[in-house]
Structure formats: structure tokens, C-alpha cells
Amino acid sequence: MEFKEGLKLALQSLWANKLRTVLTLLGVVIGVASVIAVVTLVNGANSFIETKFSSYGADVFTVSRMPQFITSADDYVKFQRRKNILLDDYRYIEANCKSCVGIGAQQATVAKVVRGTQSVTDSTVRGYTWQMPSLQNLNITEGRDFTQNDEEHASHVCIIGTDIRDNLLAGVDPIGQELRVDGSPYTVIGVSEKQGSTFGASQDNWVGIPLTAYQKSYGTAKSVTIYIKAGQAGSVLESAADEVRVLMRSQRHDAPGAENSFELDTNNTLVGFASGLTKSFGAVAGAIAAVSLIVGGIVIMNIMLVSVTERTREIGIRKALGARGKDILMQFLLESAMMALVGGFIGVLGGVAVAEAVTLAIGFPSSVAVWSVVAGLIVATATGIFFGVYPARKAAMLDPIVALRAD
Incomplete structure (x- = not known):
């Protein structure tokens, strides 16, 4: 057949x-x-x-108090005992790291953003040092980025996500408009490109302000996350990471032979x-x-x-x-x-x-x-x-x- x-x-x-x-x-x-x-x-x-992680660049790594992924309650308790990473730690690395091409720091919280009678709740407020937007590859589609002067003078200026623009500044030129973030006034200097949503949560409902202005409003006690650009992946990245590790241990007085009192993560570690x-x-x-x-x-x-x-x-x-x-x-x-x-x-x-x-x-x-x-x-x-x-x-x-x- x-x-x-x-x-x-x-x-x-x-x-x-x-x-x-x-x-x-x-x-x-x-x-x-x-x-x-x-x-x-x-x-x-x-x-x-x-x-998501490669958007920061393969040559960018982070220093934080706790790892971004914690798999057990015991680890969480152990990491909670660590000292906060402060702005002084960031400035120490910035002043002494010879392998670092770029360096920035960030803090974040949730706040209410208001303009006139309109408001947006559960918005993320990001405290940025002046280099952070470029380290995170945030493209500013309208207006300008932060400058070193904005950071040094704790200027009340902000960069916003598209959700803030669409909900509070629809139909008007957003540049130069005033928003109130948890009651404090900030002038819009830039709008970031749309980033879409992740697992159903919008990535565009945020306001970025200078980290110095952020700490004046929300205090200096919370830990910052430091972002460092090595300039090249591979051996150059490893060399920069080793240098930063030594500087952080010295700055935080970690005893010889003791484990790090901070977490250093590369993109490959997080992706893996x-x-x-x-x-x-x-x-x-x-x-x-x-x-x-x-x-x-x-x-x-x-x-x-x-x-x-x-x-x-x-x-x-x-x-x-x-x-x-x-x-x-x-x-x-x-x-x-x-x-x-x-x-x-x-x-x-x-x-x-x-x-x-x-x-x-x-x-x-x-x-x-x-x-x-x-x-x-x-x-x-x-x-x-x-x-x-x-x-x-x-x-x-x-x-x-x-x-x-x-x-």
C-alpha cells in the first residue's frame, strides 16, 4: 500500500x-x-x-547595599544589617576611581505629583546625580538633561516620564511648567522617551530630580545605588569592578578577610x-x-x-x-x-x-x-x-x- x-x-x-x-x-x-x-x-x-539590563550597557555595573535578587529570608535579614551606602561613598569612588568612565547614584521613592487641580498618584520619584540619565540610557526627547550645576545647587528642576506629561501636561508645552512633588515645586526641563510597561506596570510614571534636592526633601538616611560605567566590557569591566571593590572596602572599613558589606553586580550576573x-x-x-x-x-x-x-x-x-x-x-x-x-x-x-x-x-x-x-x-x-x-x-x-x- x-x-x-x-x-x-x-x-x-x-x-x-x-x-x-x-x-x-x-x-x-x-x-x-x-x-x-x-x-x-x-x-x-x-x-x-x-x-532591560543590556539597556544600561554591558560595561555598566552597580554597587548597592542589597542584591537585586534575594532568594531566602535569612539572606534578607543578613543584608538588612549592612550599613547604608551614602552619598559620601559615591563621592569617594567618583574622586578616586581611575578606571571609571562614568559614575552616578540614585535613590527612589513613591510620591504624589500635582499640577493645579490634577494629580497622579503612586508616581516614582527618582533622585539622580547629573550623569545618571545617560548611564541608564534615558533618551530625552524634549528639553534637556541634568547638568552638574543642577546637582551642586540642588536645583528644583525635573525630568518626567510620558505618563506624567500625558496626564498632567496634555495639550501644553511641558518645558518650563511647574509640578509639585509631595508639595515641593519643580520646573520641568525635560521629557524622557516612552519606555512602555513591564508585567502590566507602566515604566513611564516617574519624575527625576537632582539627588541633592531629593535628599533635602526625603532625608539622607536611606541607601543609594551607585552606577559605574567601565567604558568597555570584558577585562576592562573586571578591572574597574575590582578597583571599585577595593575602594568601597576601604571607605566602609571592611576588615581583611571579611565579606563585602555591599553588593557589586554586573549585567551578566543579573541576567544569568x-x-x-x-x-x-x-x-x-x-x-x-x-x-x-x-x-x-x-x-x-x-x-x-x-x-x-x-x-x-x-x-x-x-x-x-x-x-x-x-x-x-x-x-x-x-x-x-x-x-x-x-x-x-x-x-x-x-x-x-x-x-x-x-x-x-x-x-x-x-x-x-x-x-x-x-x-x-x-x-x-x-x-x-x-x-x-x-x-x-x-x-x-x-x-x-x-x-x-x-x-
Whole structure:
């Protein structure tokens, strides 16, 4: 029997039992949809993480009191005991680091921003040293950036995100307008380009002010985060990081042999840690999806065994007319493979739809990986073939005389 003829017979058999075919497909559909949805979301999260951290530049690293990712309560308590990183630490590094091309510091809090009778709540107020916007690659689309003079004189000027402009300054030229941040007046000197949202939270609802002005309003007790640009990734970055590490230990009087009283993170460290978390999540979800595929495969095998029993007389007639065992084997294998392939195709569409729905609902990034679609279809088909071998072999080994006697 030719492959084309076997494929035609398989499709006819599946179409003749549409409801049974659909119910049989559910296990494969759920398994493949789960895999595709998870891979799409994990791929989107990894792409977002890499883009987000790489936007600072591969040659930028940070010094902070606590790491950006804390995995246990004990670590959190330990890091809380550390001394704050103060503006004096930043100035000490700025004055003594010979490998640093650029250096800045930042603090942040949440505040209410008001203009006239309009207001925006839960806005992030960022206290910036004058080099910080360029270190974070913030593109100023209107107006100007901070200057060293703004920082030295604690000027009441600000750079705003597009949410602030759209909600409080719609229809007017924002440059030169006055906003009140927690009651303090600031003059708008610049507007940053739109950054979009992350996991459903807008990244444009913020106001940046000089760090010196920030500390006059909110105090100097809280820790700052220092951003340092090495000028080049690789060995130059490592050299600058080592120099900053020595300077910070000296400034903070860390005892010889004692661990650092601060955290020094490069982009590769942060991306690697975050990617490891998403991979672990993907592995767990993939294992759960594999269970669904196995269940789906067992259902396919069960239905194919039922089909062999129901079509025993048909198999006997075909063998009596000259069909060989391998022809019968091919026919039933093609049926199970086609059933799984159709289920895989539906599962791929369903998985992508679920991932996109999650993105629309909560803003979680998603990105369809072509390899995952191809792998999903191959795995689904392979599942159908694997679990279809036993029923197909049973059909192929039927004695035609015994099969013809079946009712």
C-alpha cells in the first residue's frame, strides 16, 4: 500500500468518528498547549530581562547595599544589617576611581505629583546625580538633561516620564511648567522617551530630580545605588569592578578577610540569575506538560485498540484481498500519528493564544519561539506513533480467517 493511500484511509477513518477523535485529541492538545504557552512566556521573559539590563550597557555595573535578587529570608535579614551606602561613598569612588568612565547614584521613592487641580498618584520619584540619565540610557526627547550645576545647587528642576506629561501636561508645552512633588515645586526641563510597561506596570510614571534636592526633601538616611560605567566590557569591566571593590572596602572599613558589606553586580550576573529562575520555572512546567502528553498518548493507544477490535472484520477482508501485515501496520500507525499531529497543531495555536492572553491581561512579556512550535509538532507526532505501535502491530498480526469470522 502506498503512503498516500494509507494517509487517505487514515483521514477517512478519523473523519468518520469525529467526536471520538476530538475527545481523544484533548490530552495531546492540553500537553502541547502547555508546553508552547510556557516556552513562549519564558522566552518573552528572558528577552525582556536581557533587553532591560543590556539597556544600561554591558560595561555598566552597580554597587548597592542589597542584591537585586534575594532568594531566602535569612539572606534578607543578613543584608538588612549592612550599613547604608551614602552619598559620601559615591563621592569617594567618583574622586578616586581611575578606571571609571562614568559614575552616578540614585535613590527612589513613591510620591504624589500635582499640577493645579490634577494629580497622579503612586508616581516614582527618582533622585539622580547629573550623569545618571545617560548611564541608564534615558533618551530625552524634549528639553534637556541634568547638568552638574543642577546637582551642586540642588536645583528644583525635573525630568518626567510620558505618563506624567500625558496626564498632567496634555495639550501644553511641558518645558518650563511647574509640578509639585509631595508639595515641593519643580520646573520641568525635560521629557524622557516612552519606555512602555513591564508585567502590566507602566515604566513611564516617574519624575527625576537632582539627588541633592531629593535628599533635602526625603532625608539622607536611606541607601543609594551607585552606577559605574567601565567604558568597555570584558577585562576592562573586571578591572574597574575590582578597583571599585577595593575602594568601597576601604571607605566602609571592611576588615581583611571579611565579606563585602555591599553588593557589586554586573549585567551578566543579573541576567544569568534571572534566566536561571525562568529556566527552572520552565523545567517544572515542562515536566507537568509531559505528563499531559503521556496521558494523551495512553488515551490514543486505548482508542486505537478499540478501533482495532471494532474493525477486525475489515482487517480480515483487506488481508483476504492481498493486504500485507506491513500495510495494516502502516494504516493504523498513520491514524494514530495523524490524530496526534492534528492535536499538536491545535495545541500550538492554543498555547500561543494563551500566552498572548496572559500578555494582554497582565502585561507579562511573551515571544513565540519557532523551535518550540516545530518541537511541539514533532513531539506530538512522535507520541502518537509511539503509543500507536502496539495497536497497529496487534492489527497487523491478526489471522485473516479468524478476523473474517468476527461479527
